[in-house]
Each structure stands twice: as structure tokens, then as C-alpha cells.
Amino acid sequence: MILIGQYDSPFVRRVAVALNILGLAYEHRPWSTFGDADRLAGFNPLRRVPTLVLDDGEVLIDSAAILDHLDEVAGAARLIAPSGPARRKMLRICALATGLCDKMVSLVYEQVLHETVSAAWVARCAEQIGDVLAVLEPERAACATPFWFGATPGHPDIAVACALRFLAEAHPAQHRAAPRPHLAAHAAACEAMPAFSAVVQPFDPPGRRG
Numbered sequence: 001m002i003l004i005g006q007y008d009s010p011f012v013r014r015v016a017v018a019l020n021i022l023g024l025a026y027e028h029r030p031w032s033t034f035g036d037a038d039r040l041a042g043f044n045p046l047r048r049v050p051t052l053v054l055d056d057g058e059v060l061i062d063s064a065a066i067l068d069h070l071d072e073v074a075g076a077a078r079l080i081a082p083s084g085p086a087r088r089k090m091l092r093i094c095a096l097a098t099g100l101c102d103k104m105v106s107l108v109y110e111q112v113l114h115e116t117v118s119a120a121w122v123a124r125c126a127e128q129i130g131d132v133l134a135v136l137e138p139e140r141a142a143c144a145t146p147f148w149f150g151a152t153p154g155h156p157d158i159a160v161a162c163a164l165r166f167l168a169e170a171h172p173a174q175h176r177a178a179p180r181p182h183l184a185a186h187a188a189a190c191e192a193m194p195a196f197s198a199v200v201q202p203f204d205p206p207g208r209r210g
Helices: 010-022 037-041 065-079 086-111 121-139 155-170 181-191
Strands: 002-004 028-031 051-055
Touching: 002 010, 010 028, 010 065, 010 155, 037 121, 086 121, 121 155, 121 181, 155 181
Parallel strands: 002 028
Antiparallel strands: 002 051
């Protein structure tokens, strides 16, 4: 398999961490959606990452579709409950974390790529980011297990940890805005794992990329 995209994207990193935890081998091509857009378009007309090229040449172009495929390949080792209320609860945390990433990336684009920044849009994104974190902190505090839903990490843990690293690097002011000790402990526990530490790339704003 070939994973296309840079690890400073929380979406690409989430897929890479899942691949590592599941022990699935892959080639990494750290292409930028800006500097490598033409090459990326040959696999994904949306020019978005992550993009995963399977061994038979099939291309998966959305992180949710990619992770669903990886869980199918993993079988009983999947990183999410197969069905029912447990699955819905895990998907809810994943949705909050990926929605958080969407807003953080949108805020980066607004601040870096636009000559005139919309104060209203920046304020709205900042409010949404803060509100999601305010929900996640007490929910993580209520967990009685090492990870969100058990003794080992699943998709919710990966998604939240990748979001928190991106928050700290892309929006440090918001990262420091309020104490979130349980989320901080969660991030530290995840980042200490080889599956996470093997796929780290410092955030580089798109305006500076070639």
C-alpha cells in the first residue's frame, strides 16, 4: 500500500497511526497538496490527502473510507466496535475529533492563504474548536480505562490525539487557552507509543510550502 500525504496533517497521521497499530506495511509518499498537486491529481482528482493506493491499484480518497477498509482487513483486530451502541459511541468521539480538525485546518487556511482575514470566520472557528474541547475534556475524565473505550487504543483515541497535536502546533494560543489535564494526559500517553512517535512531522503552514 502507498499512503500519500504529509504527517503534519492530522488526517494523514491518523491513517498512518492506524496502519502502524494494525501492523500493516505501507510506503509513504509525503506529497503536499500545494507543491505536489499535479502528482496527487493523478491519484485523487480532489488533490486531497490522505490518499491510499492499495496493492491492486485501487485508490481510496477519504480518511473515513480508508480506515473502514483497514478495519475490514484487520478483522477481529479492528480499531472500532463492529456494531451497536458501542460502535456509535466510538464514532461520536471520532466525529468530534475530525470535526475539530476540519475547523482547525479551515482556520489555518483563513489566516495564511487569504490577504484579508475574516474576523467573523476566525471567531466562529475558534468558538467551535473551544466548544468541542470543552466537551471532550470531561468525557475523557470520566473514562475508567487507560484509553477511551478500553485497555488498548482505538480510532477515537487516535483521532483525538492527532487533533490535539495539530492544535498545539497550528494554534498554540488556543491550546493554552484553558486547562485540559485529562486530554493532555491522553495525548501524552498516545504520543509515547511507537505507533505515534514513528509518524511525526512538525506543522508547516501551507503558505511556506513549495
